[in-house]
Amino acid sequence: MELSGGDILVQCLKDEGVEYIFGYPGGAVLHIYDALFKQDAVKHILVRHEQGATHAADGYARATGKPGVVLVTSGPGATNAVTGIATAYMDSIPLVVFSGQVPLPVIGSDAFQEADIVGITRPCVKHNFLVKDLTKLAETVKKAFYIATTGRPGPVLVDIPKSLTDPAIKVPYQYPKSVSIRSYNPSVKGHRWQIRKAVDLLLTARRPVIYSGGGVILGNGAEPFTEFARLLGFPVTNTLMGLGAYPATDQQFIGMLGMHGTYEANMAMHECDVLIAVGARFDDRVTGKISEFCPHAKIIHIDVDPASISKTVKVDVPIVGEVGSVLADMLEMLKSADKRPDAEALADWWRQIERWRSVHCLSYDAGSDKIKPQHVIEQLWEVTRGDAFITSDVGQHQMWAAQFYKFDKPRRWINSGGLGTMGFGMPAAIGVKLAFPEADVACVTGEASIQMCIQELATALQYRTPIKIVNLNNGYMGMVRQWQEFTYESRYSHSYLETLPDFVKLAESYGHVGMRISRPGDVRAALEEAFALRDRTVFLDFLTDPTENVYPMIEAGKAHHDMRLAPGVSTDTELA
Amino acid sequence: MRHIISILIENESGALSRVSGLFSARGYNIESLTVAPTQDPSLSRMTLVTLGSDDIIEQITKQLNKLIDVVKLIDISESSHIERELMLVKVRATNGLREEVKRLTDIFRGNILDVTSSTYVVEVTGEKSKLDAFIQTVGEDNIIEVVRSGATGILRGERGLSL
Ligand SMILES: Cc1cc2nc3c(=O)[nH]c(=O)nc-3n(C[C@H](O)[C@H](O)[C@H](O)COP(=O)(O)OP(=O)(O)OC[C@H]3O[C@@H](n4cnc5c(N)ncnc54)[C@H](O)[C@@H]3O)c2cc1C
Ligand SMILES: Cc1ncc(C[n+]2csc(CCOP(=O)(O)OP(=O)(O)O)c2C)c(N)n1
Ligand SMILES: [Mg+2]
Numbered sequence: 001m002e003l004s005g006g007d008i009l010v011q012c013l014k015d016e017g018v019e020y021i022f023g024y025p026g027g028a029v030l031h032i033y034d035a036l037f038k039q040d041a042v043k044h045i046l047v048r049h050e051q052g053a054t055h056a057a058d059g060y061a062r063a064t065g066k067p068g069v070v071l072v073t074s075g076p077g078a079t080n081a082v083t084g085i086a087t088a089y090m091d092s093i094p095l096v097v098f099s100g101q102v103p104l105p106v107i108g109s110d111a112f113q114e115a116d117i118v119g120i121t122r123p124c125v126k127h128n129f130l131v132k133d134l135t136k137l138a139e140t141v142k143k144a145f146y147i148a149t150t151g152r153p154g155p156v157l158v159d160i161p162k163s164l165t166d167p168a169i170k171v172p173y174q175y176p177k178s179v180s181i182r183s184y185n186p187s188v189k190g191h192r193w194q195i196r197k198a199v200d201l202l203l204t205a206r207r208p209v210i211y212s213g214g215g216v217i218l219g220n221g222a223e224p225f226t227e228f229a230r231l232l233g234f235p236v237t238n239t240l241m242g243l244g245a246y247p248a249t250d251q252q253f254i255g256m257l258g259m260h261g262t263y264e265a266n267m268a269m270h271e272c273d274v275l276i277a278v279g280a281r282f283d284d285r286v287t288g289k290i291s292e293f294c295p296h297a298k299i300i301h302i303d304v305d306p307a308s309i310s311k312t313v314k315v316d317v318p319i320v321g322e323v324g325s326v327l328a329d330m331l332e333m334l335k336s337a338d339k340r341p342d343a344e345a346l347a348d349w350w351r352q353i354e355r356w357r358s359v360h361c362l363s364y365d366a367g368s369d370k371i372k373p374q375h376v377i378e379q380l381w382e383v384t385r386g387d388a389f390i391t392s393d394v395g396q397h398q399m400w401a402a403q404f405y406k407f408d409k410p411r412r413w414i415n416s417g418g419l420g421t422m423g424f425g426m427p428a429a430i431g432v433k434l435a436f437p438e439a440d441v442a443c444v445t446g447e448a449s450i451q452m453c454i455q456e457l458a459t460a461l462q463y464r465t466p467i468k469i470v471n472l473n474n475g476y477m478g479m480v481r482q483w484q485e486f487t488y489e490s491r492y493s494h495s496y497l498e499t500l501p502d503f504v505k506l507a508e509s510y511g512h513v514g515m516r517i518s519r520p521g522d523v524r525a526a527l528e529e530a531f532a533l534r535d536r537t538v539f540l541d542f543l544t545d546p547t548e549n550v551y552p553m554i555e556a557g558k559a560h561h562d563m564r565l566a567p568g569v570s571t572d573t574e575l576a
Numbered sequence: 577m578r579h580i581i582s583i584l585i586e587n588e589s590g591a592l593s594r595v596s597g598l599f600s601a602r603g604y605n606i607e608s609l610t611v612a613p614t615q616d617p618s619l620s621r622m623t624l625v626t627l628g629s630d631d632i633i634e635q636i637t638k639q640l641n642k643l644i645d646v647v648k649l650i651d652i653s654e655s656s657h658i659e660r661e662l663m664l665v666k667v668r669a670t671n672g673l674r675e676e677v678k679r680l681t682d683i684f685r686g687n688i689l690d691v692t693s694s695t696y697v698v699e700v701t702g703e704k705s706k707l708d709a710f711i712q713t714v715g716e717d718n719i720i721e722v723v724r725s726g727a728t729g730i731l732r733g734e735r736g737l738s739l
Contacts (some may be wrong), residue, residue, distance in 0.1 A: 120599050123597060
């Protein structure tokens with residue numbers, strides 16, 4: 001079969017089983033758009049800004065585990081996509097981004113809408129390609145999908161010069177069934193000897209903690225992970241990226257750890273004697289002061305990326321491999337072991353943890369006459385029966401969503417953790433809703449973040465993706481304001497948003513439903529009403545207490561046991 | 577510690593910038609970097625000299641290995657190896673210096689490649705320290721120009737870096 005470059009690309013996507021491609025047209029990709037026009041197997045979602053395309057594809061990828069696919073034009077189209085690519089890169093999300101490029105003969109001549117996007121994205125992609133030979137296009141696409149989705153996943157960019165998609169130039173087409181790349185062989189199975197060492201260490205633990213991260217979600221390891229944790233009966237804490245890997249409503253779950261983690265999780269980290277990190281990368285928001293990180297612990301680390309191991313914290317038992325495979329090996333060894341962890345020591349440890357838990361570090365003033373953001377999230381959890389997909393933007397609202405929405409399943413919590421990209425939430429929600437049209441999808445956001453990709457409200461209407469936008473409107477860049485309150489003596493330098501739009505009218509002008517909620521008593525009913533409108537996107541503008549802060553907080557440079565607790569929360573109960 | 581990392585990398589445009597970009601993005605040092613195609617024209621061999629603590633060198637090798645274009649690498653400074661660098665030096669060769677420079681070149685087992693009434697171009701190969709010593713012995717004042725290739729190296733014995 002002889003095909004032109006545009007048709008080859010589209011045919012590759014079909015053969016790869018791609019359902020949606022998120023994009024925005026322009027000169028360099030017009031041949032490709034013409035090829036898309038001729039078919040309807042691959043559905044194109046027209047966004048309103050290329051950043052939105054990358055976030056929507058990213059949301060789709062996080063919710064489904066399948067790669068997200070993006071198509072942008074050269075120059076400004078490609079540079080607009082960079083923030084979304086970097087967002088996916090930092091959280092190890094599989095994306096394949098196709099960018100148009102100026103025709104091969106004029107590359108390097110500062111041609112119209114030329115940007116060296118391969119150079120620009122090099123530090124924020126897993127890999128990228130500039131295709132120079134049409135006969136290599138199909139193979140390159142196959143490689144891109146292979147690299148994006150295997151090992152530690154990540155975004156891959158394929159830059160396609162316009163001259164390659166010229167409809168007049170055709171070459172034989174065949175989509176490779178598989179590819180092998182001699183320089184790329186990600187490890188799957190962990191080293192048996194290392195796994196054995198880890199199991200031995202786990203069985204001697206007296207004060208153990210299981211610390212898991214995004215890797216368990218990315219590697220679809222929640223099931224063996226939960227079995228592993230239950231078998232051992234050890235306390236489980238998740239990173240921001242790992243929420244949902246272990247059911248948050250289970251007693252063994254002690255909450256998120258790190259900067260805004262729970263008192264019990266952070267104290268347990270500080271006091272533990274054996275720590276097992278599963279698919280987590282010891283991020284600085286998690287470790288706090290490195291020199292005082294888990295001072296008493298021997299550390300086991302399972303990660304598919306050798307470079308994640310001993311990068312910031314030296315570990316005692318490194319295991320390179322896929323979570324699923326390594327945990328299966330561990331389970332097998334644990335089940336056949338004749339030894340069990342010391343039951344008495346473990347019971348003592350749990351008693352200690354329960355004392356920490358009794359501090360109720362997440363309490364807030366529930367009797368306030370202002371809407372407390374925490375209350376909104378608790379109600380959101382109840383109204384959606386804890387079963388919604390929740391995307392979020394970046395700031396205080398993100399932390400409250402993470403703390404108060406108890407995720408029991410993986411891939412339900414979708415947020416930008418590594419790059420912390422404001423503007424991520426709403427387009428991501430659109431991507432999720434496309435993948436799961438029947439599910440409840442809510443975007444928890446703030447009045448500052450939502451304005452960064454607000455234009456995607458139009459996309460939500462065009463493709464009938466009814467999402468619920470839960471805007472925790474505190475009138476401030478709350479997270480910035482909080483830091484200014486704590487560390488800059490309340491000098492609120494440029495963190496107040498004086499001229500907010502009327503979000504209700506804004507939503508309406510985009511063809512959606514807008515609601516403003518200003519009294520705590522109305523929160524529940526508003527949420528119920530919004531979710532009852534099954535086929536409408538609803539913008540819920542909750543006017544929340546502008547002074548509320550996120551607690552607990554480990555301030556920069558402090559150790560896990562050095563937490564700032566909410567006013568009124570004390571550790572007295574623990575001491576008693 | 578100074579480490580010499582030998583890398584087999586796909587001979588593709590952009591591969592070199594992936595390596596140099598990695599070093600600048602992560603704040604690692606590069607003392608020198610040499611690269612040329614191998615007998616297999618689809619591969620290049622790079623020799624990278626870097627400085628860092630053991631932890632940093634471990635991260636550097638892991639991050640290099642993570643680059644999709646990197647096929648294989650070894651830190652040759654960890655085993656018995658040979659290191660060589662090529663240096664061309666243009667030296668002032670007038671009056672008494674003519675004999676003196678020639679004598680030093682012989683001692684350093686170098687060659688004089690170009691002669692004019694006032695200059696020599698001397699070629700010296702060896703380890704970094706030997707080349708440094710040559711410059712010192714000739715004396716900075718007598719040197720007009722120096723060009724050094726950066727180090728390359730190879731393991732001794734059976735072991736090596738190949739596919
Ligand atoms: C405002 C704000 C506040 C934040 N506060 C906190 C906080 O309080 N607590 C917190 O935890 N985070 C917080 N974060 C997030 C933080 O910045 C990091 O993004 C996060 O901690 C990283 O999570 P992770 O360690 O699970 O790693 P991820 O980024 O999820 O990385 C996954 C790891 O798993 C590995 N992996 C991937 N696939 C597999 C597989 N199949 N098998 C094995 N391993 C695999 C990868 O190599 C990688 O090392 C905050 C972010 C923001 C924006
Ligand atoms: C694109 C981008 N710019 C700046 C920041 C820094 N930043 C982090 S949180 C935040 C404030 C977010 O305000 P809002 O969306 O209202 O959320 P809130 O904290 O009030 O809940 C800012 C500016 C960022 N994370 N992303
Ligand atoms: Mg705000």
